[in-house]
Every structure is written in C-alpha cells, then in structure tokens.
Amino acid sequence: MGKKDASSVNLPVDQYRKQIGKQDYKKTKPALRATRLKAEAKRSAPGIKDILLIIVAVLIFLLGIYAFFYLNLSTELNLDSDMD
Incomplete structure (x- = not known):
C-alpha cells in the first residue's frame, strides 16, 4: 500500500x-x-579563434622562410664585398 x-x-x-x-x-x-x-x-x-590561429601559423611560416633566405643572401653579399 x-x-x-x-x-x-x-x-x-x-x-x-x-x-x-x-x-x-x-x-x-x-x-x-x-x-x-x-x-x-x-x-x-569554425570559430574566429581557429581562423586566427591558422592565419598566424601561416604568417610565422612565411616569416621563417623570408628570414632564412634573407640571412643566406646577406652573408653571400658580405663575402663578395670582402674579396674586393
């Protein structure tokens, strides 16, 4: 009950x-x-944070490539000027 x-x-x-x-x-x-x-x-x-993260990653990658080539070309130019 x-x-x-x-x-x-x-x-x-x-x-x-x-x-x-x-x-x-x-x-x-x-x-x-x-x-x-x-x-x-x-x-x-996709959130704004995801999009910004991808953009920042691509920019850092491009900056790294630019720095690599800049440093390689600048050392070659300095070597050429020292030989004269």
Missing part, C-alpha cells in the same frame, strides 16, 4: 519536464527543424 501512494506523488522536476515536453510538441515541425539546423551549424562552424 505504501508503494502505491509513493508512486502517485510526482517530483517537481518530473512535472517540469512534462511541461517542457508538452510545449515542445506545440511547436511546428518546420520550427523544430530550423532550430536543430541552427544548433548544428553553430556547432560545426
């Missing part, structure tokens, strides 16, 4: 979840689809 009385009492959390579920069914299918697509696009879109 105690089990029957205990099962009839709903927790406030369960009531809240049921209310949310009822509200969710009131939405139309296109609205639900649009919300889901918007959430997926937000998750899959």
Whole structure:
C-alpha cells in the first residue's frame, strides 16, 4: 500500500519536464527543424579563434622562410664585398 501512494506523488522536476515536453510538441515541425539546423551549424562552424590561429601559423611560416633566405643572401653579399 505504501508503494502505491509513493508512486502517485510526482517530483517537481518530473512535472517540469512534462511541461517542457508538452510545449515542445506545440511547436511546428518546420520550427523544430530550423532550430536543430541552427544548433548544428553553430556547432560545426569554425570559430574566429581557429581562423586566427591558422592565419598566424601561416604568417610565422612565411616569416621563417623570408628570414632564412634573407640571412643566406646577406652573408653571400658580405663575402663578395670582402674579396674586393
């Protein structure tokens, strides 16, 4: 008899979840689809931090190549001027 009385009492959390579920069914299918697509696009879109990180990495790489060639050419030019 105690089990029957205990099962009839709903927790406030369960009531809240049921209310949310009822509200969710009131939405139309296109609205639900649009919300889901918007959430997926937000998750899959690259962030600004990712884009900036890639740009900075490419710039550092190019700067390294530029410095390598600059140092190699500048030492060759100094050697040529010392021979005269």
